[in-house]
Amino acid sequence: MSMILALLLVGALPDPLAAGWEGEPVCEKLEENETVRVLRCTFPPGVGHDQHRHAPHWGYILQGGVQQITDASGTRTITTKAGAQWWSDGTEHTVLNVGDTTTQYLIVEPKEADK
Template sequence: MLSLVIAALHPQPLPDPLEAGWQGKPVCEVLHEDAAQRVLKCTFAPGVGHERHYHARHFGYALSGGTMRLTDNKGTHEVELATGSHFASEGTPWHEVLNVGDTTVIYLIVEPRSVERAEGLD
């Protein structure tokens, strides 16, 4: 269902968080990937962002917090991300972020795999 929403909103497919970067450079790296899940570590120095991308269902955990400017279909707003904070999301059709603070923000994204996708990784 989320992929249908994404396709309807954006004729060009958006990258996922690993594929999306900032000014041609990656911001996320794979820490672990298997048939059950993928774990990404995303690092944003001050002034570094994440180009427009989508998220499948995931869990996020802030290893190092800071101030991020988030733009999505609801507009643009700033978010204070506290170290150790966490969240769960059913997915995001699109958003983009920029570190507008003076600390490096680092967070983990844990994406569970669907049964269909997991079967393809065996």
């Protein structure tokens, strides 16, 4: 696949708010202003997040559980814990809650300041 074609395909993916699961939303916007957008994403057992892209963001786990993540590195299963946090420079993936508890995350996306 050419680099240009790959970039076009990447740009076609929805962001986390637009992507849902089987046509239903899984994230809700809690706040958006000129400096930040905050999303809360909730995944009951058996619910995931269709393929989507993330801008750089900080994440915080409100309710942990067992998630299956598929990205450019392959598919892996991880156990998340409430209170854990992370920073991502941006990513593309699909997520599926394969556990028996609801998981919930906050995603905080800083907006670039005008230069």
